[in-house]
Amino acid sequence: MSRTREFRRGDEVTVITESGAGRPTYVLVHGIGMGHRYWSDLADELAREGRVLALDLPGFGDAPEPATTQTITQSGSHLAALVEAEWGGEPVVLVGHSMGTQIVAEAAAQRPELVASVVLIAPTVNPRERSALMQGLRLLEDPSLTRPKVVALGIRSYLQAGPRWYFRKLRRMLDHRIELVLPDVVAPTLVVRGEHDRLAPRAWAEQVARMVPHGRYVEVADRGHETMVTAGERVADLVRRHARGEHVGHEVARVSEPQELSALARGWWWARDYVYAGVRQLAIVVEGWMPPARWRSGRGDLPEVLLLPGIYEHWSFLRPLGDALNGAGYRVRVVHGMGTNRRGIADTARRLGRAIERRRAPDAGRVIVAHSKGGLVAKQLLVSGADAAGDPDGATPAANGANGVLGVLGLVAVATPFAGSRMARLILDPSVRALLPSDETIVMLGRAASVNARIVSVFGRYDPHIPDGSMLDGATNIRVPVAGHFRILGAVETHRAVLEGVGHLRDQAG
Known part of the structure; x- marks a missing residue:
């Protein structure tokens, strides 16, 4: 059974939907336009063996819209403050999807003592396509739009957020440079990508895994940008194993290493x-x-x-x-x-x-x-x-x-x-x-x-x-x-x- 409460910091309100109990604590941070419902299957699976906090960030889902739009760096600080208030004495597992990966990376870099491990699902923004036009085109190309469950959840969430707030936050998302933050994320990090994800292409996702000091990379077959929505059980298994310290996926060799040449x-x-x-x-x-x-x-x-x-x-x-x-x-x-x-x-x-x-x-x-x-x-x-x-x-x-x-x-x-x-x-x-x-x-x-x-x-x-x-x-x-x-x-x-x-x-x- 889930329980709902609010975390307030100034006029910024995050709605927390909690489920499960025990250890570890998983904090789920959604992408732009989404909310805690996007995590439903994954949250249910993780709650079998731990405590889950699925968030509605300020202005999204059930959370009210604040007067000002946080930068991604400020959103990371807000998330870190929430974790500090809610963590119960031990570091948490931060899980972010899409724009949520940027916020999670910021929080992990700013307050490393609060974070046991990190999972970045479909990380954004690919630096080669850092524009609203390219992001929109890639979303239209993504197989996510062929899955009714994803479309239904997306429509509901976007209507809740409204176009005004969505585009204000989109500007902040595109302005942020996650690649400048990743080298400071010291917690073990797992990058998860759907095989057919067009917003997070393989080369970029592998680069993300390469830039964090302790990164690993794994793909979920036959999925796109929404991988945790339609493959919740598979992704939950990856997240749990990573949280236990198992070697999930593989390391990505640094591109500058010419080891393949004799x-x-x-x-x-x-x-x-x-x-x-x-x-x-x-x-x-x-x-x-x-x-x-x-x-x-x-x-x-x-x-x-x-x-x-x-x-x-x-x-x-x-x-x-x-x-x-x-x-x-x-x-x-x-x-x-x-x-x-x-x-x-x-x-x-x-x-x-x-x-x-x-x-x-x-x-x-x-x-x-x-x-x-x-x-x-x-x-x-x-x-x-x-x-x-x-x-x-x-x-x-x-x-x-x-x-x-x-x-x-x-x-x-x-x-x-x-x-x-x-x-x-x-x-x-x-x-x-x-x-x-x-x-x-x-x-x-x-x-x-x-x-x-x-x-x-x-x-x-x-x-x-x-x-x-x-x-x-x-x-x-x-x-x-x-x-x-x-x-x-x-x-x-x-x-x-x-x-x-x-x-x-x-x-x-x-």
Whole structure:
């Protein structure tokens, strides 16, 4: 039998539906537009062996709408306060679905002593599709809408919340960056995804499991975003076993680890990589000193792309990328005056800013596509622009954004050593040794995570120059099935990933 009561904090009221008894205590946090009824089957199953608190968050289900809309961070604080008041002396198991995963992650990161373990079901928001339009389209594609039970519960819950409150909370959901919070979730975490979930695609859900320090990943066959509604018994079994400390699902290997390549294979890729680099160095003799004139033509509704090579590179290193971008309709320009890119990162970023500033920003904005050290220079530009604009979140978009007249929407970086490279110690050139992980500028840029949401990092499965990888917390990370530091620039898979990254930054700014 269930019991209902309220938890109040200011004018914010959460309705708690309690069932079961004993240990552990499961706290169920619903997604946007939903309420405690969405958990009914799962709650009944969990209540057989523990205490269950199924919540109606402020403004949803049976909870009244507060005067102001909490941010997701504030919702996490509200949840932590509720847990502290209700937990009965021992840490709880936090279970979140969809937007609820963002709130659960915040609470677990803010108050780790209150949390025994965490379950994230269908985590949101996929950084590559962080817009109301894309979320709506993915929901329409999800098999959830073919299941009458899900539709009936959804209609009832959405009508209770009302469109006004729903869209106010949707804005907060899309503004939140769960990827910045996950590294601080220290409790054992299980990520659960329905096999056919379109809002939480496999690559993103696996990335979530990878970003938490103690994460595991499991899929429920033949289910979509609503997996705990129509597979309550199966999901409850996973949650119970995880709460008992069993190894549910599997760990997701870090994408930067090249364990699948043998030493011989790495040597072969190293050799091919330098052959490719040599060919690109000589290409300028055949292709000329100036980029193709056709690159300056393209669609006015698409952002302009600025190509920024790495150290010792000229523009023709990025010729294959430029051709692919221009073929997709983008206007492509090369930043001249950088020389061989051997100056310090901060100095080069200032030069880059002055060079960009000479031309008025297009209405659709600009995206920098950079390789290797060029990505560090571009990130420095984003950081400097955010600091100058007094925008600590670095999230203000387009021409009125953190980079003002520069109009830089963001950065797509290919094979960039965001955490430095230990291989730099093998080179005597000071400009290369400045890329060591201990270098002051590298450390500073590593700490400047506020702009990472405006960065797409593209990298291959093995990079001889960056053996520790180019994974960047808080950014959109895209791994391509290609090896090499230079050769990756000519791969079709890389071109697709870069096009996807530029499109993501355009949509994010829009």
